[in-house]
Amino acid sequence: MPVEPLLSESEIRDRMAALGRQIEDDYRDRPLTIVAVLTGSLIALADLIRQIRIPLRIALVQASSYRGATTSATTLVINEAFAPDVTGRDVLLLDDILDTGQTLAALVRHIHDRGARSVRTAVLLRKVGRQVVPIEPDYCGFVIPDAFVVGYGLDYDDDYRHLPYVGILSQ
Numbered sequence: 001m002p003v004e005p006l007l008s009e010s011e012i013r014d015r016m017a018a019l020g021r022q023i024e025d026d027y028r029d030r031p032l033t034i035v036a037v038l039t040g041s042l043i044a045l046a047d048l049i050r051q052i053r054i055p056l057r058i059a060l061v062q063a064s065s066y067r068g069a070t071t072s073a074t075t076l077v078i079n080e081a082f083a084p085d086v087t088g089r090d091v092l093l094l095d096d097i098l099d100t101g102q103t104l105a106a107l108v109r110h111i112h113d114r115g116a117r118s119v120r121t122a123v124l125l126r127k128v129g130r131q132v133v134p135i136e137p138d139y140c141g142f143v144i145p146d147a148f149v150v151g152y153g154l155d156y157d158d159d160y161r162h163l164p165y166v167g168i169l170s171q
C-alpha cells in the first residue's frame, strides 16, 4: 500500500532534540526511568534517549488490548517482563501515538500502583479528534490529523515500522 510522507526524518530529528532538552531540564537530579511501550515506541526511544544528557534508566512494557466477543469493552493486558522496579523512580512513559488515550491512561495508573514517585507521559504523535479518555501528554512530538500513519516505529499489521519517516497509509 502506498505511504504518503507526513513527517520527514529531519523534522523528527529536530523535534526529538528539542524534547530531549526539555526532559533534561525537567528531570535534572531526579531518578528518571523512561518506560517505553512496545513495539511502536522503540525507534523514538532509541533516538530520544541519545538526546538526553542526564543519567536515566530504560524499561519496556507491552500492552495489548482485546475487544470482548460479546461486549465492546476492551481489556488491556500489560506484560512487564522487561520492566525493572520503578519504586521511588520518576517515570516518563513513552508511547508512539496517543489515539483514544486508553492505553496511556491505563499504563499511567498501573505504574503509579507499582510505586513510582511520579509518572508523566511522552508521545511521538497525537491524533486530533480521536480521544475518548481525557489525558494530556506532558511531552508531545507532533499533533497530526486523524489518518492512519505508519513508520518510525508505527505499524500496520506489524509492517512499515522500519520506515525512517512517518507517512499516511492510503487504504
Ligand code: IMP
Pocket (backbone or CB within 6 Å): 040, 095, 096, 097, 098, 099, 100, 101, 102, 103, 104, 147, 148, 149, 150, 154, 155, 156
Ligand atoms: P489508544 O489506546 O487508542 O490511544 O491506542 C494507542 C495505540 O494504538 C498505539 O500505541 C498504536 O499501537 C495504535 N495506533 C493508533 N493509531 C495508530 C496509527 O495511526 N498507526 C499505527 N498505530 C496506531
Ligand code: MG
Pocket (backbone or CB within 6 Å): 038, 039, 040, 096
Ligand atoms: Mg502500539
